[in-house]
Amino acid sequence: MLPPEVVPKMNGNMRWLRCVLVLTLLAACGSDGSSGDRGTVPTQAQPDSSGSPAPSDEALADKIGELVMVGFRGSTLGDSDPILQQVEAGQVGGVVLFDIDVATGSSRNVESPGQLRSLVAELQNAAPSPLLVAIDQEGGRVSRLKERFGFPATLSHQELGERKSLELTAGQARRTAEVLADVGINLNLAPVVDVNVNPASPVIGALGRSFSADPAVVTDHARAVIAAHRGAGVLTAVKHFPGHGSAPGDTHLGFVDVTEAWAPAELVPYRTLVNEGSVDAVMTAHVVNGQLDPQWPATLSPATITGVLRDELGFQGVVVSDDLQMGAIADQYGLETAVHQALLAGVDILLFANNNPRAYEPDIAPRVVALVEALVRDGALTEERIDESVERVRALKRRLSPPR
Numbered sequence: 001m002l003p004p005e006v007v008p009k010m011n012g013n014m015r016w017l018r019c020v021l022v023l024t025l026l027a028a029c030g031s032d033g034s035s036g037d038r039g040t041v042p043t044q045a046q047p048d049s050s051g052s053p054a055p056s057d058e059a060l061a062d063k064i065g066e067l068v069m070v071g072f073r074g075s076t077l078g079d080s081d082p083i084l085q086q087v088e089a090g091q092v093g094g095v096v097l098f099d100i101d102v103a104t105g106s107s108r109n110v111e112s113p114g115q116l117r118s119l120v121a122e123l124q125n126a127a128p129s130p131l132l133v134a135i136d137q138e139g140g141r142v143s144r145l146k147e148r149f150g151f152p153a154t155l156s157h158q159e160l161g162e163r164k165s166l167e168l169t170a171g172q173a174r175r176t177a178e179v180l181a182d183v184g185i186n187l188n189l190a191p192v193v194d195v196n197v198n199p200a201s202p203v204i205g206a207l208g209r210s211f212s213a214d215p216a217v218v219t220d221h222a223r224a225v226i227a228a229h230r231g232a233g234v235l236t237a238v239k240h241f242p243g244h245g246s247a248p249g250d251t252h253l254g255f256v257d258v259t260e261a262w263a264p265a266e267l268v269p270y271r272t273l274v275n276e277g278s279v280d281a282v283m284t285a286h287v288v289n290g291q292l293d294p295q296w297p298a299t300l301s302p303a304t305i306t307g308v309l310r311d312e313l314g315f316q317g318v319v320v321s322d323d324l325q326m327g328a329i330a331d332q333y334g335l336e337t338a339v340h341q342a343l344l345a346g347v348d349i350l351l352f353a354n355n356n357p358r359a360y361e362p363d364i365a366p367r368v369v370a371l372v373e374a375l376v377r378d379g380a381l382t383e384e385r386i387d388e389s390v391e392r393v394r395a396l397k398r399r400l401s402p403p404r
Contacts, residue, residue: 060386061091061373063387063390064368065089067348067349067393068091068094068365068368068369069094069095069096070092071095071097071354072354073362074108074109075110075116075119082362083095084122086365087123088128090128092131092365093132094131094132096135096351097110097116098135098353099146103356103357109144110149111149113179116184132393133184134187134188135188135189139156139172140154140157140209152176157208158209158210159208160172161217170227170228173227180234181232181233186234187235188229188236189236189237189239190237191222191226191236192204193222194244194245195245195265195269196212196245197245197262197263198245215268218269219269222273226238235399236280236281237282238279239282239285240283240284241282241319242267242289242304243258243262243289244258244285244287246261247285251322251328252327252328255331255332256286257287258287258288267313270282270315274313279317280318281320282309282315282320284319284321285297286326297332300333300338305347317396318392318396319346319348320349321347321349324342324350324352325353325356330358340380340381343375343385343386344381344385348388372386
């Protein structure tokens with residue numbers, strides 16, 4: 001996802017106790033070996049050793065809700081706000097925060113550290129089990145927590161890569177992770193591990209979002225970022241699989257084909273970091289890559305997500321889609337096809353940023369839950385497939401520290 005300012009305009013304590021109880025029960029049905037303490041994040045979220053799926057007697061809608069992550073409007077919330085009601089009803093397993101609302105140009109979720117801390121706490125207190133609270137805090141232009149809101153200044157991935165100091169990268173990542181942990185954000189949709197194959201790529205190279213054109217340099221800096229976040233108890237999601245650095249276009253706006261430009265070297269950071277156990281989650285790209293799948297964009301491609309990421313590279317953790325309301329998906333496929341095909345491909349978390357000039361959909365979460373329920377009921381998806389993703393997501397959540 002892009003910083004909103006560069007997206008074209010055209011287009012109570014008692015509830016926390018309940019959360020602790022839920023986590024305890026989840027751990028009993030399949031612990032990943034994590035104590036959940038800060039600084040003790042295991043290498044990768046894994047299903048339990050028995051391979052057991054989520055409990056079979058749990059309501060299907062509640063399981064589907066774990067797989068939905070949404071953006072919403074508001075720096076404060078009232079009891080009538082849809083997002084609060086949806087979180088409380090278990091229709092949302094995660095939220096993603098933004099500083100600017102693209103459609104209105106006004107502030108969205110972020111005004112100050114204190115305000116943001118209160119907002120996140122209110123959401124967590126409403127949730128029947130802990131939420132994933134995500135943000136794009138890469139550094140440089142893609143930073144939702146900016147200086148004007150009272151947060152530290154940051155350097156872009158490109159600036160960090162050019163300075164060739166892993167100590168500098170680790171230091172910035174450490175400060176970033178500490179800020180995120182302080183306000184209750186537990187998932188940073190970073191680092192970007194796209195290789196800078198095309199420096200003019202409008203959403204990667206041109207915005208300084210890649211560490212380097214050298215996959216080894218990208219890997220080294222990404223490793224430093226991940227380690228610093230883990231030290232603060234914050235999860236990360238590397239992106240955008242299987243590589244967006246060669247893309248000649250912007251998937252926010254529509255169809256982008258990287259078939260001719262993409263190189264297998266763009267998989268190197270993923271392969272290395274997965275092998276090292278350094279990957280908490282992976283975010284997909286919406287690019288079409290005919291070298292891997294001539295039919296579907298990566299987010300919707302079983303050949304790419306299951307075939308390459310899971311089977312070839314061996315990643316068994318959480319896969320997060322990029323925003324399914326971006327043009328490359330929304331303009332080419334209907335909601336039902338996009339959701340159905342993403343789940344068939346092996347995606348675990350369906351992300352709807354709800355932050356574009358086309359439409360604001362406050363009811364997107366319950367609509368998606370109902371849609372997936374219908375797909376299971378009609379036999380287009382199996383409940384076992386839903387259970388696989390639920391267990392991956394819950395294994396990831398078991399690694400979270402309790403909110404402060």
